[in-house]
Amino acid sequence: MSNARRPAPLVDIAGLTISFPNDRGVQHAVARNVSFTISPGECVAIVGESGSGKSVTARALLNLVGGNARIEAERFLINGADARAFNASQWRRVRGGFAGLVMQDALTSLDPLRTIGKEVAEAAQIHGLARGAAALHTLATATLARVGVPDPEERARQYAQQLSGGLRQRALIAAAIAGQPRLIIADEPTTALDASVQAQVLSVLRQRRDEGAGLLLISHDLAVVAGIADRAMVMRDGVVLDSGPTQEVLNAPRHPWTRRLIAASPSASTHGYRLTRPVTAGGANLDAREPLPPRAAPDLARPVLEAHNLRKHYRTTAGGVFTALDGVSFTVNAGEVLGLVGESGSGKSTCAKIALGLLEPDDGEIHLLGAHWTGMKERARKHLRRKMQYIPQDPLSSFDPRHTVTDIIGENLRAFSGMSRRERVMDLLALVGLDVHYASRRPGQLSGGQRQRIAIARALAADPAIIICDEPVSALDVSIQAQVIDLLADLQAQTGVALLFITHDLGLVQHAADRVIILKDGRVVEQGDARAIFRNPSHSYTAELVAALPRLGFGLITSS
Structure with a gap:
């Protein structure tokens, strides 16, 4: 197809920089001129970890990055118009009308005081696609059925807390597409979902892409990206490290960080090997991996x-x-x-x-x-x-926020050990890869990975x-x-x-x-x-x- 016959991009961004002025100067959430386009019927994925800049990049397309954000770009076209000059009214027409947003946590995104039907119909009502209670209810149930929600008439009368995680996520997608947007922004839409529910959610998004909508997918899951995205960008610290066709990015990654992300994905073929060791420039092959230390075979007796x-x-x-x-x-x-x-x-x-x-x-x-x-x-x-000890999914909720790391680990030592408390805490911190400086910190001063290490140290303190x-x-x-x-x-x-x-x-x-x-x-x-x-x-x-x-x-x- 010649360039003249290709549909115009829904999003055309060049030289994007997003910064947040603060007391210490300026913090760049997106730096070094991020550029990308999204065309009708195309899925573009932004891959990265927390703090990489992927979500703030997506939210910039809806002007939802925060009132103190500074957005600069050489080109910022939304549906062919220069969004740098948009006023508040124009941005409201973009949200829900041109672009629908699917968030990660449907339970907190859906209003617990409104029925699912009203949630789904909101964008259509705001943008004048349907009027009157009967028409809005019909549109809501039809949209719920379209995303595979069983018994949509009944579900439309229920509330978010009455639905399973998979049904809530589908309802959130229904709310995002009810206004017939040409662009869907899906920010970690499958995180923490079961495999079969995740597949159902991705199937709905893939169907919308195949019907001609553009899809911007935000994810840290490379396997999910591989199954749906046409093109992918890998971000870290606000910088795009790798970009191109998804197959090219995942099959021949140019940047060591991309190779590290690929190697860190657990599977049957990584059994017995470390996930964290760097791999060679040739890709994520097992020959470059370091074996895990040998352990005794399980004692079946x-x-x-x-x-x-x-x-x-x-x-x-x-x-x-x-x-x-x-x-x-x-x-x-x-x-x-x-x-x-x-x-x-x-x-x-x-x-x-x-x-x-x-x-x-x-x-x-x-x-x-x-x-x-x-x-x-x-x-x-x-x-x-x-x-018998326990490592929870969310250690922060199991820690007393007033306690230091020494107190948290020491709970098990006070109850079950006669050893020197401080010496044992230091030994346990070293065992989980943390130095002595963490002993005086409180849970709110720790990252997610550090909190999980502290939870492991607390469990090990009891010699379980x-x-x-x-x-x-x-x-x-x-x-x-x-x-x-x-x-x-x-x-x-x-x-x-x-x-x-x-x-x-x-x-x-x-x-x-x-x-x-x-x-x-x-x-x-x-x-x-x-x-x-x-x-x-x-x-x-x-x-x-x-x-x-x-x-x-x-x-x-x-x-x-």
């Missing part, structure tokens, strides 16, 4: 945690019964990593709470190191409590036999995630501690776990060797999960 026929039921607000667990049994052996995989509502968190003694099952029992655990008074459990890891890296950027995963592998090699690793990330469980249990609707549908199960699943549900798993492809690291 020494079970640490045994769950027998666990059942748990809850009464629903409608008077019915919800079965969270239905006859779940599993064993974690000494030195073993057992992956517990399932979608939201599968029973993973209920299993974790029962194992930790925070919730009693309706039936069944837990044994810890051969001793009864369920049905015991906490006083009777106390002598064993230190042997098993640590329950509940989605411990799902909220972390890919390179920080890789550091934490490698750290856990190092510590396991040193201490022999067993891990119950709860996750929805199939690539991660194939990288880290020895065995895996697949949960669905509170039941175990499959269990066994992690890589064997995902290579040749025997249950249809496991096969669906594997089929939904995004892959980098292009001859790089994949999960198959």
Whole structure:
């Protein structure tokens, strides 16, 4: 097709710089002249970690970067018009009319006091696409059906908190496209979603792209980008390090940081290797990787945690019964990593709470190191409590914000150890790769990766036999995630501690776990060797999960 016949770009940016004046001068969120275009029917992805500048770049297209931001550009065309001269009214027409925004956390993005139908219809109402309650309701239900929401009439009358994570995310996409925008900006739309739900959300976005809408995808997940984006840009510290066709960027990355991101993606083929070591200029091949330290084989004759026929039921607000667990049994052996995989509502968190003694099952029992655990008074459990520790998904919420790192780690030492408190804290900080200066810091002064290291140090302080890891890296950027995963592998090699690793990330469980249990609707549908199960699943549900798993492809690291 000749240039004359190509549709005009929806977005045409050249020489973009975004800065925020402050007391110390000027902070550049986007620097060194970022340039890109987005055409109809095209998906452009911006890849990077927290603080890289990807989200602020996307928000600049809606003039939502903040009142004190300074945006400068050689060219800033939105739908062919010079947006540098837009007034407030023109920007309001862009938002929802020309461009729809899909945020990462649908629960906080959707108004809890308005029905889903009203949320979806808002943009159409503002931009005059439908008038009157009946017409707006019809448009909302039709749009919900279009994004694959089952029973859209009923869902339109519900509120965000009454929907599952996947349904909320689809409702948010419906709200973004109801105004028939020509451009969709999706900012981390699949982070923390289960594999099958993630695939559903991406399918909706891909359909809109195929129908002619432009799509700007913000993500730190290279596998997601590989499956949907036509072109990709890799950002770090406000600078574009790599850009071009997605296949070219991922198959032949020019910048070492891009290669590092690719290498940090866990999968079956990275099992036994570090994720954080730099790779050669030739790509993310395994020959360039450093093996993990050897660890003792799991001792199948020494079970640490045994769950027998666990059942748990809850009464629903409608008077019915919800079965969270239905006859779940599993064993974690000494030195073993057992992956517990399932979608939201599968029973993973209920299993974790029962194992930790925070919730009693309706039936069944837990044994810890051969001793009864369920049905015991906490006083009777106390002598064993230190042997089971916990690493949460969000350590910040489990830390007292008034405490220092020494206090946080020392909680376990005061309760269970007669060692010198300060010396032991210093030893544990060194063990998790932090120096002594962190001992006096408080949780609010730590990054996400540092907080997760402190949570690991706190767990290790009790000299546990098993640590329950509940989605411990799902909220972390890919390179920080890789550091934490490698750290856990190092510590396991040193201490022999067993891990119950709860996750929805199939690539991660194939990288880290020895065995895996697949949960669905509170039941175990499959269990066994992690890589064997995902290579040749025997249950249809496991096969669906594997089929939904995004892959980098292009001859790089994949999960198959």
